[in-house]
Amino acid sequence: MPEYLAPGVFVEEVSFRSKSIEGVSTTTTGFVGPARYGPLDLEPELITSLVEFERTYGGREKLDYADAGEIDNYLWHAVRAFFEEGGKRLYISRVFTPQDTEDLWSGHARGGLPGSPSPLAVFARFPGAAGDARVTFTFKVGQSVLVADGAVPGVRSLVHRDVVWIRAAAASASPAVSPGVADGYYLALLDPVNDTWVFSSTDDDIATADVQLAQLTPGAYELRIITVTVTVAPLSGSLVPFTSPDLPLDPDHERAGSPDGLFDYFSEAPASLARARTLPIVFRADDVAGFNTGVDLLQAFFNAAPAAFPALGLQAALEDNDSTPAARSVSLVISDGDDGVRPEADEYAGITTPDDRKTGLVAFEDLEDISIVAAPGSTFGYEDPGYGPTARTIVRALIRHAERMKYRIAVIDSGDDQAISEVRAMRAQLDSTYGALYYPWIRVLDPLTQREIHVPPSGFVAGIYARNDVNRAVYKAPANEVVNLALGFERFLNKSQQEVLNPEGINCFRYFEGRGMRLWGARTISSDPEWKYVNLRRYFAYVERSIDKGTQWSVFEPNGEKLWANVRRTVEDFLLNEWQNGALLGDKPDKAFFVKCDRSTMSQNDLDNGRLICLVGLAPLRPAEFVIFRIGQWTADRKV
Incomplete structure (x- = not known):
């Protein structure tokens, strides 16, 4: 009950009607x-x-x-x-x-980059012959994120463990820094001790990084982030083609504290149930363990590109700003899925x-x-x-x-x-x-x-x-x-x-x-x-489940006359509506149903053990399975 401790006017909302029961769906x-x-x-x-x-x-x-x-x-x-x-x-x-019950991936379509063993294996997420698909990895080179922060170089929109491409700017006659900076692909690492960026071409050790941000003069160098878009085109016509967003390459890449790299996105355990249902391919944890950084992964695609694109090659396509997306892509087929x-x-x-x-x-x-x-x-x-x-x-x-x-x-x-x-x-x-x-x-x-x-x-x-x-x-x-x-x-x-x-x-x-x-x-x-x-079976299931869901409010209420009356009214109102809709037999509600919830339905032992017992009886309608017309001869002068 509310407490009234200071004089004043108090307005309270109260209910003067019984709880209602809504009929449940019966068609799902x-x-x-x-x-x-x-x-x-x-x-x-x-x-x-x-x-x-x-x-x-x-x-x-x-x-x-x-x-x-x-x-x-x-x-x-x-x-x-x-x-x-x-x-x-x-x-x-x-x-x-x-x-093969011993193979957890039996029935899954599979494929990978050229090589024996393949440097990168790709599997259909679910087993089945319809999992066969063409998987295309298209690499994107973004705009240069290298900017001048006063008198020193700075970066924008760069995230720890991004894979970047560093090269001398085309408009620059000669780099304005040490020749120790080689054009190439690097892993961007944020040095928390010195609060600066370093770039490594071999591993993720900040101490042995190849390039320091201070060595990159804006205007003389370009610093571009490389991402990959994955497109899965099913070979069966019923499944819908899938395209991922631009994904970071590094296996340990994190954005906003959550893994978001290529391998994390298509992992065996995706970040959400929605992804688990819709992502068509998967990279198994055992198969990606050999890639320490995103640069390793990019190199694996470089090695596969000459066989796929002998006229240009993936690395040359990335270095050519005018190259088409097809030239910056590597495709493979996952196949042999079975039922x-x-x-x-x-x-x-x-x-x-x-x-x-x-x-x-x-x-x-x-x-x-x-x-x-x-x-x-x-x-x-x-x-x-x-x-x-x-x-x-x-x-x-x-x-x-x-x-x-x-x-x-x-x-x-x-x-x-x-x-x-x-x-x-x-x-x-x-x-x-x-x-x-x-x-x-x-x-x-x-x-x-x-x-x-x-x-x-x-x-x-x-x-x-x-x-x-x-x-x-x-x-x-x-x-x-x-x-x-x-x-x-x-x-x-x-x-x-x-x-x-x-x-x-x-x-x-x-x-x-x-x-x-x-x-x-x-x-x-x-x-x-x-x-x-x-x-009859389905109607009783409907009534029982409707009452079940519609009376959950009564659990742990004080088990006395007030609650019993409220439960009776709630169930009676529901059944009255059913009778009015023609679901029950009888020309009056009293003949169609009854609801009892009082001391006649509960013993003291029931009350002591927290039980409320409500007895409900229905007069359901049965189908007119046999419709019989009795027809006989009648004479015009005979009285009824």
Whole structure:
């Protein structure tokens, strides 16, 4: 309570209303699966379009596994279907299994400057065939920073450990200083003892520096800073070309107290998460250890330049102020990136690495806004004796993840080319209120080959969930919805066949003449009739999570009648709004829901142990799955 110690007028703000609960989003989706490129253990970034996905995870090209051969890029097709069917927000967790598990850089495209061994090795930051690229290093020579500071030489915009080029000015007939100053490339070092600059051509020892600033007469000498710009042009058309800013050459260069040199910028552990996601190449720490100064690095490029530019050479181009950027550049190709082997169940399940990075489904555990999860393409080859156990394990991992996270539902693909008996056998092994199974696969036109292919339904279903929630509401069953991208299905089902599948919780896609391709089922894979329908599971997840987030204010409040009443009003107001929107059954609020939070829901032991227990009951709407009209004959003179 406020203290009133001196006489006066005091104005206080008070609240006369209960806290409000805002409904959470139910459309954000998480896909886990293999892609042609992209991060594996970084926190997933929200994706809002297919173009964004391609910029990070590569394009539509097939995946070429060392053990399984070429397989369609089902994750790309699922992302495309998700956004085409109405999805808005998506997270991706990429999985990858290297061919050589002992090599940490297996699968990464690689290259380097000419030489054996290469004086400078360059690797793609992420594994995958789409990491192949052309890397161009373009050197820039700035304006002279040598100025007259009264009667003595001075410099401007020079930073400790800059690589500089010192030469006699072209307009000067003869240097006005000792001939001991040789034209060349030096490391600029700030001498803190004498508060002056020295320049070394061999190492970073201030005591043995070759040139003192006092030896450089302004107008007689030029002192120019050399930087490098790195351009990465992917050889695959989907990834976006990348250009770095002008970077210092020295490995230990620092600006404003932070490392900012070429090697630091493209290090294995960049300065920020944004850089870790977007920087396309990396210099490994072991490979750059041999460069003591930026002058060493520049010399390595000089040695490589004659092979790349025999007509001029890099050193001559730097000394020629009129040379083109191409003449001051060295290019190399990083190649031989691969897609590894087909990922196993462990990669889909994911782990937490020793440095607290997360992979697979584990990466989704910290993202609270995800409400739908799927693993598109993981059931391709489900009936294959060799891969079948892996596919079944992945499906179970997906279901366990949804059950553990509580507020999610797992969209499960049937296997490709499954007969009705096979999908029934698949369903018989599953039982969960947090999963829904969809059959069969969907036929679409592949933009890559311009041929019709079959793709898993989970991407379409997740998009239909999102479209249904936006256009109608989460309590409406996500069924009787058109599949926009579908040209057909792997198997066309009739009513008799669905009469076998639907009671078992296998949601079917059907073709109806004059009504197109439609999703025609909305059941979970639960044996509990109370949780038979997908919309019930998803609506309760919506209500539970909304109440969870909207009542966090009550934690550690005094646990008494005032708090109980406030909690009751908060939840009742939220549920009243749901009833008014048509989400609950009953012509009156009393019939639609109840909220109890008083001594009848809590014992003295609960109070002593700091527990507040609120009991909430809902009368949800179930879908009109079977619409029945009873029609009989009637005579005109018969009374009702």
